[in-house]
Amino acid sequence: MTWLEIGSIEEIPRLGSRVIKTPAGDIAVFRDARDEVYALEDRCPHKGGPLSQGIVFDRRVACPLHNWIIDLESGMATGADHGCARGYPVRVIAGSVHVNI
Amino acid sequence: MQREKLVLVGNGMAGVRTLEELLKLMPEKFDITVFGDEPCGNYNRILLSPVLTGEKTIDQIMLNDERWYRENRITLHKGRKVTRIDRLRRQVLAEEGTAAEYDRLILALGSEPFVLPVPGAGLPGVISFRNIHDVDLMIEATRQFRNAVVIGGGLLGLEAAHGLMARGMQVTVVHLLDTLMERQLDKPAAELLRNSLELRGLKFLLGKETAAILGEKRVKGLRFKDGAEIAADLVVMAAGIRPNIALARSAGIYCERGIVVNDTMQTYDPRIYAVGECAEHRRQTYGLVAPLFEQAKVCANQLAQFGFASYKGSVTSTKLKVTGIDLFSAGNYLGDADSDELIFKDAAQGVYKKLVIANNRIKGAVLYGDTIDGTWYFQLMRDATDISAIRDNLLFGKAHVGSAGHGAAAGRIAQAPDDTEVCGCNGVCKGEIVRAITANNLFTLDQVRAHTKASASCGSCTGLVEELMASTLGSGYSETPRKKPLCACTDFNHEEVRVAIVANALKSIPEVRRFLDWRTPDGCHACRPAINYYLLCAWPDEYQDDVQSRFINERIHANIQKDGTYSVVPRIFGGITTAAQLRAIADAADKFKVPTVKITGGQRIDLLGVKKEDLPGIWGELGKAGFISGHAYGKALRTVKTCVGSEWCRFGTQDSTTMGIRLEEMSWGSWMPHKFKMAVSGCPRNCAEATIKDFGVVAVESGWELHIGGNGGVKVRATDLLCKVTTEAEVLEYCAAFLQLYREEARYLERTAPWIERIGLAYIKGRIVEDRRDRKALAERFMESQKHMQIDPWAGLTNNPDRRAFIPIKPVRMSPDEATVEA
Ligand code: SRM
Ligand SMILES: Cc1cc2nc3c(=O)[nH]c(=O)nc-3n(C[C@H](O)[C@H](O)[C@H](O)COP(=O)(O)OP(=O)(O)OC[C@H]3O[C@@H](n4cnc5c(N)ncnc54)[C@H](O)[C@@H]3O)c2cc1C
Ligand code: SF4
Ligand code: FES
Numbered sequence: 001m002t003w004l005e006i007g008s009i010e011e012i013p014r015l016g017s018r019v020i021k022t023p024a025g026d027i028a029v030f031r032d033a034r035d036e037v038y039a040l041e042d043r044c045p046h047k048g049g050p051l052s053q054g055i056v057f058d059r060r061v062a063c064p065l066h067n068w069i070i071d072l073e074s075g076m077a078t079g080a081d082h083g084c085a086r087g088y089p090v091r092v093i094a095g096s097v098h099v100n101i
Numbered sequence: 102m103q104r105e106k107l108v109l110v111g112n113g114m115a116g117v118r119t120l121e122e123l124l125k126l127m128p129e130k131f132d133i134t135v136f137g138d139e140p141c142g143n144y145n146r147i148l149l150s151p152v153l154t155g156e157k158t159i160d161q162i163m164l165n166d167e168r169w170y171r172e173n174r175i176t177l178h179k180g181r182k183v184t185r186i187d188r189l190r191r192q193v194l195a196e197e198g199t200a201a202e203y204d205r206l207i208l209a210l211g212s213e214p215f216v217l218p219v220p221g222a223g224l225p226g227v228i229s230f231r232n233i234h235d236v237d238l239m240i241e242a243t244r245q246f247r248n249a250v251v252i253g254g255g256l257l258g259l260e261a262a263h264g265l266m267a268r269g270m271q272v273t274v275v276h277l278l279d280t281l282m283e284r285q286l287d288k289p290a291a292e293l294l295r296n297s298l299e300l301r302g303l304k305f306l307l308g309k310e311t312a313a314i315l316g317e318k319r320v321k322g323l324r325f326k327d328g329a330e331i332a333a334d335l336v337v338m339a340a341g342i343r344p345n346i347a348l349a350r351s352a353g354i355y356c357e358r359g360i361v362v363n364d365t366m367q368t369y370d371p372r373i374y375a376v377g378e379c380a381e382h383r384r385q386t387y388g389l390v391a392p393l394f395e396q397a398k399v400c401a402n403q404l405a406q407f408g409f410a411s412y413k414g415s416v417t418s419t420k421l422k423v424t425g426i427d428l429f430s431a432g433n434y435l436g437d438a439d440s441d442e443l444i445f446k447d448a449a450q451g452v453y454k455k456l457v458i459a460n461n462r463i464k465g466a467v468l469y470g471d472t473i474d475g476t477w478y479f480q481l482m483r484d485a486t487d488i489s490a491i492r493d494n495l496l497f498g499k500a501h502v503g504s505a506g507h508g509a510a511a512g513r514i515a516q517a518p519d520d521t522e523v524c525g526c527n528g529v530c531k532g533e534i535v536r537a538i539t540a541n542n543l544f545t546l547d548q549v550r551a552h553t554k555a556s557a558s559c560g561s562c563t564g565l566v567e568e569l570m571a572s573t574l575g576s577g578y579s580e581t582p583r584k585k586p587l588c589a590c591t592d593f594n595h596e597e598v599r600v601a602i603v604a605n606a607l608k609s610i611p612e613v614r615r616f617l618d619w620r621t622p623d624g625c626h627a628c629r630p631a632i633n634y635y636l637l638c639a640w641p642d643e644y645q646d647d648v649q650s651r652f653i654n655e656r657i658h659a660n661i662q663k664d665g666t667y668s669v670v671p672r673i674f675g676g677i678t679t680a681a682q683l684r685a686i687a688d689a690a691d692k693f694k695v696p697t698v699k700i701t702g703g704q705r706i707d708l709l710g711v712k713k714e715d716l717p718g719i720w721g722e723l724g725k726a727g728f729i730s731g732h733a734y735g736k737a738l739r740t741v742k743t744c745v746g747s748e749w750c751r752f753g754t755q756d757s758t759t760m761g762i763r764l765e766e767m768s769w770g771s772w773m774p775h776k777f778k779m780a781v782s783g784c785p786r787n788c789a790e791a792t793i794k795d796f797g798v799v800a801v802e803s804g805w806e807l808h809i810g811g812n813g814g815v816k817v818r819a820t821d822l823l824c825k826v827t828t829e830a831e832v833l834e835y836c837a838a839f840l841q842l843y844r845e846e847a848r849y850l851e852r853t854a855p856w857i858e859r860i861g862l863a864y865i866k867g868r869i870v871e872d873r874r875d876r877k878a879l880a881e882r883f884m885e886s887q888k889h890m891q892i893d894p895w896a897g898l899t900n901n902p903d904r905r906a907f908i909p910i911k912p913v914r915m916s917p918d919e920a921t922v923e924a
Contacts, residue, residue: 005914011905015623015649019909029910033623050665053653055626062626064653064661066526067557069626079551096913 003091003098009037012097017052017061024101027088028052030072032059038072039090039099045070045083104132107404108193108203110183110348112137114146115377115393116209117165122401124173126618130405133175134201136193138182139232142166147390149236150422153264159233176201186352188370205372205404208349208360210379212342212388217252221314227336230261239337243268246334250274250323252311254281256421258339262303263423265337273304273331275311275323277340285419285430289446290453290469297426297451306331344379344386359386364411366400376400382412389417398592407618409601418479420472429475432465432482433457440464445496454496461489461861473515474498476571477564487861490821499564514565515572523569524562529555534566538573546570547589588627590619595848599635608640610647624650631849634736637772638844641886654734657906658894659716662709667716669695669708670733671723672769675743675761675781676704685726693719703740703778705731714908720895729893732769736850739778741765742790746783746800755800757783760829764798767833768840770891771883774847774856777840792820795843795853796836801825805832809839809865812854821862824870838869838876841883 004022012018012031019042020027026042028051036059042052049065059072069078075085089100107123109116112135120133137143141163148162170177181195186206194200214229216222228238239261242249247270251262254276262272274281280291295305310326314336322332344359355361355369359381366374366382376396378388387393392415402410418431436442440459445452452470456463456478463482468475477499481488494501514523519532537543537552549566550557556566586592593601598617607613610632614624624632629650636644654660659667671686686706690698696710711719720730732738741764744750746757761781768779780789781798790813791797797808797820804827808820823839826832842865847856857865868875898907 003916004912005916006910007913011910013649013906018905020912021909022912026909047663048665049663050661053656053661053665055629055652056649057623057625057629058621065663067626080554 001100003100005096005098007096009035009092009095009097012037015056017054017056019050019052020099022101026050026052027099027101029090029097029099030056030061032056032072037090037092037097039088040070040072040075041086041088043085044068045077045085046081051085105130105204106202107131107133107205107207108201109133109135109207109209110186110193111207111209111211111345111377111379112139112143112177112179113209113211113377114143114164114390115211115397116207117143118394118397119207119209119374119376119400119404120173120175121165122398123404125620126401126405126407128173131205133173134178134203135170135175136178136181136183136195136199136201138180139234140180141233142169142177142179144233146232147422149230149233150260150264153230153236153239153261154267154424156424183348186348186354186373188352188373191372203372205374207400207404208368208373208375208379209377210345210348210375212378213345214338215341215343216338217311217340219311219313221316221320222338224314224316224320225318226316226320226334227314227338229338230257231342239265239335240268242335243270247271248273248333249335249337250331250333251337251339252276252323253339253341254278254305254307255284255339255341256282256419258337259298260422261337261339263298265335266301266303270335271304272302273306273333275306275309275325275331277308277310279308281305281307282421282430285434285467286428286469287435287455287467290428290430290455290467293448293451293453293469294421294426294428298423342378342388344381346379349375349379357381357384364399364413365403365408366396366412367403374400374404383414385414387415387417389419391415392417402618409616416479416483418466418475420475427468427470427472429468429472430466431475431479432463434465434467436465443492443496456496458488458492461487461492461863463488471498473568473572476567484859486859487863489861489863490858499568514568523565524553524555524557527554527557529553531569534569535573538570543570587631588625590614590621590625590628591617593617595631598632599639602632602635602639608636608644610636610650630655634772634774634849638886641889655736657713657716658730658732658734658898659711659713660734664710666710666712668733669711669716669719669723670701670705670731671728672731672765673705674765674769675741675758677743677758677762682726682728685723685728689719689722689726692722695719701733703733704742705733705740707733717899717907721899724893724896724899728895729769730895735772736775737770737772737777738765738768739776742778742780742794744782744788746781750783752786753783753800754802755783755805757781757789757798757800760798760800760805760832761789763829763833764796764836767837768883768887770893771840771844771887772890773840773844774849775852777843777853779836793817794820796839798832798836803827807832807835810853810857810862812852814852816854818854818858821857823862823866834876834880835869837880837883839865839879841879841886842868844883844886845879 017028017030027039028042030038042050044051044063046068049063051061053064054061060069062069068081075087077083091098143165145162145164151157183193183195185194192200192202214231228235249265249270249272251258251274254274262274266272280288312326313324315322320336324330346356349360350356360375360379362375362380362382368375377393399410399412421428436457440457443456445454455467457465462485466478491502521531523531534553534555543549556563587595613632633647633650648656693715695708699707701707741761743758743761747753777795779796780791780794782789782791783800791799792808793811793813799806806825807823809823811820812818
């Protein structure tokens with residue numbers, strides 16, 4: 001278990017996302033309107049679309065390729081779709097974001 | 102804060118719906134007390150008909166059981182009739198002395214069945230058809246007796262008759278007039294209906310006026326004005342309803358036919374509201390649920406003190422809930438001196454369709470035997486869609502109106518086999534959709550989308566899915582198609598949102614959401630881009646674009662590809678380039694190791710497979726050679742295709758290439774509801790395919806023909822001719838005016854082709870060709886907005902030191918265990 005400190009929460013746009021390259025692959029780090037931060041593998045369970053590029057709303061992101069809606073907390077696809085993007089624990093300490101990989 | 106007291110009298114469909122709407126908006130505002138004189142919670146009254154036939158049970162039609170009241174902390178006094186309203190003390194008083202004080206009062210008293218004032222009307226065995234108690238009595242009677250007479254050949258009477266017959270009685274329907282359902286049907290449709298009901302065993306006595314009901318201890322028969330008599334052990338009076346106004350009138354509240362309310366559903370006493378069948382609004386009372394639900398929404402909005410919703414009256418449609426009989430009626434189905442009729446009749450097949458048309462709009466409809474297009478006609482009617490372009494095929498239904506490109510699914514979807522693919526994007530077949538609708542009781546398009554994904558992507562099959570819903574739900578329940586909301590976060594539609602933005606000077610997305618009372622905290626991927634566009638269009642000089650509300654392509658000004666890389670398409674004005682420019686593109690492609698270089702269908706060059714982090718770099722390279730973004734990714738001006746024209750071509754009549762370049766120079770950078778394509782051809786041979794473009798120009802000897810509303814995509818549509826002009830300046834002015842009209846009035850993600858079909862060519866001609874001042878004003882607004890739009894986004898992003906959006910974050914530190922992090 002390794003905590004990656006990725007810097008200030010301000011690096012991630014509100015209702016947006018940034019990518020971190022890690023040995024485990026690309027991880028998308030999202031920030032919602034309430035400044036909660038979530039981390040998911042940057043691969044949509046549908047056809048591998050980069051979730052980091054989607055539109056973030058509520059606690060969800062719409063995949064940019066075909067609009068699957070992925071729950072940021074669980075990584076699960078919502079609605080009629082089935083699949084799951086792997087999630088990673090996140091914590092914010094003094095405004096700095098840490099992702100556990 | 103002290104809660105205010107809200108009292109509802111009338112525990113029925115309109116009243117409880119108002120409470121539901123209110124609880125969604127402001128669950129904490131009121132302490133709520135409900136009085137109802139029926140002995141149970143709130144049930145779906147319209148489903149009493151299937152309960153009578155035995156197709157449903159009472160349990161299945163309960164909408165709000167007593168637990169619901171408890172969970173929402175509502176005090177329910179059931180089986181209590183309110184007898185007095187004391188407006189001075191602001192109190193309502195019920196039988197047996199129960200009383201409640203109110204700050205606000207809602208009257209939702211429904212109607213009373215009209216009982217014919219004839220001798221014997223009070224005899225046992227004479228009942229109405231209004232509530233659970235009546236249905237119990239009827240079912241009870243079917244067990245002991247054989248002959249039933251239903252007085253009234255309207256909707257309610259026929260449903261009662263059908264139900265009693267289904268339970269084995271001999272039923273005769275007596276009707277004063279000589280046609281059935283005269284408030285919904287014209288003569289030919291009424292005849293067809295009578296025939297098929299007769300075939301099922303119902304008897305009719307039309308043109309008969311009841312003079313007396315015979316019997317001593319219990320009803321025995323009926324006598325008519327002409328002296329004839331008929332035996333009956335059960336008489337159901339379904340001769341109409343009367344709004345329940347006695348309570349209000351006795352409290353001095355102004356009533357006419359109903360309790361008179363204004364557009365905010367307030368009676369003459371502003372603390373007292375009235376909704377549902379008991380209310381009279383603009384001289385109109387309603388006896389169907391769809392309008393009542395609209396009223397409930399407005400009333401709740403007012404009670405929550407949002408204060409912006411208002412009720413403007415409803416257009417209604419009806420279906421008859423008799424299994425196996427398909428009948429639909431809406432609007433002014435009889436027509437008048439100013440209207441035309443389109444009629445189709447095939448008596449052998451039992452099919453009759455009539456549309457009443459005035460001013461190129463549908464004003465009314467009667468469908469019998471084939472009602473699949475009912476919802477579609479109704480939508481066209483409510484939207485006042487100009488139907489001139491589809492008039493020839495209108496009667497044959499939606500499936501026959503310009504569905505080119507839909508292949509197999511274009512047939513009548515209801516009759517198609519189960520494995521017909523309906524949604525090509527998500528590969529969803531008809532059978533799957535039908536199963537989802539029935540298994541999960543789906544009622545709205547959004548629900549079907551969520552469950553099946555059908556029509557959730559490009560949306561071109563939305564109509565088919567709606568048809569399937571109509572045919573699957575069938576006679577189950579005739580909820581009016583509402584105006585389509587913008588997305589699931591709101592009930593407002595595109596037009597209402599746009600109007601609200603301009604009228605109330607709303608200048609940011611959160612402001613719009615707050616003002617219009619969005620259900621979700623940050624909107625969704627459907628509404629945010631739309632609102633962002635509407636704001637940009639309304640306030641070109643002020644609005645701060647919200648990047649996070651744009652699709653990825655528009656956020657980073659490149660097209661995302663299936664592997665997460667991007668494509669880069671520089672603008673090549675009018676398709677004219679130079680050797681030097683081509684060299685620069687080649688160099689950029691080399692430098693960034695672009696895997697694929699393609700000539701596009703729009704006369705441009707596409708560099709495909711560029712990594713996100715390389716985008717600013719390659720743009721920088723291209724920028725040095727003078728290229729700007731081609732907006733190949735945007736809801737914006739795409740290409741202006743041109744042909745070689747009079748410069749080279751032996752047939753060319755005008756310089757189409759230069760015209761194309763001028764048009765592109767004028768309009769690049771402008772954001773639109775959807776992508777916008779143009780083309781200019783040098784002669785009517787039309788090598789630039791101008792007649793399938795959003796705005797197409799075709800040169801002729803004497804000038805330029807301007808064409809609009811073409812589309813070459815999912816559904817091919819050739820343009821309509823707008824007009825002919827002579828000078829280049831005119832072409833530019835007309836084009837700018839058309840662009841601006843489209844920008845200001847089309848719905849987000851609506852291309853010009855469907856937009857024109859919706860609003861009609863005549864409207865556009867009126868504003869752009871016939872009204873010179875309007876055209877100039879539109880063109881001016883376009884040019885003004887362009888001052889703020891023509892900023893090359895590539896240059897902006899290349900030179901911006903903050904390129905963070907394009908590059909991955911670098912971790913600052915990696916800590917294998919907790920301690921180091923905490924330190
Ligand atoms: C690149 C190109 C194909 C090619 O290699 O030739 C292309 C590629 C795409 N088209 Fe197209 N279309 C291309 C010309 C066309 C044309 C022909 C034309 O413009 O002359 C049409 C039919 C004409 C029309 O639009 O009326 C066309 C009709 C569509 C449609 C259907 C639009 C419709 O209203 O029915 C879509 C889907 C959409 O926009 O929702 C689409 C969408 C797309 C998208 C953006 C799909 C997507 O969302 O990712 C493709 C982007 C690929 C990329 O990254 O570049 N493309 N597309 C063409 C780019 C032209 C350009 O230089 O800008
Ligand atoms: C058999 C049947 C079939 C129908 N089919 C359709 C259909 O297919 N489509 C359609 O759109 N519409 C249909 N309707 C009409 C629809 O049911 C009504 O328009 C709707 O229920 C009216 O709602 P409301 O709240 O105004 O009145 P109601 O639902 O009647 O509610 C009023 C309530 O107030 C109570 N009340 C009245 N006075 C007092 C008082 N003084 N104190 C306490 N309580 C009181 C009444 O008992 C009643 O419970 C049908 C109606 C019937 C009866
Ligand atoms: S037709 Fe257009 S959208 Fe379809 S695959 Fe080709 S480029 Fe993509
Ligand atoms: S890859 Fe994400 S929706 Fe298709």
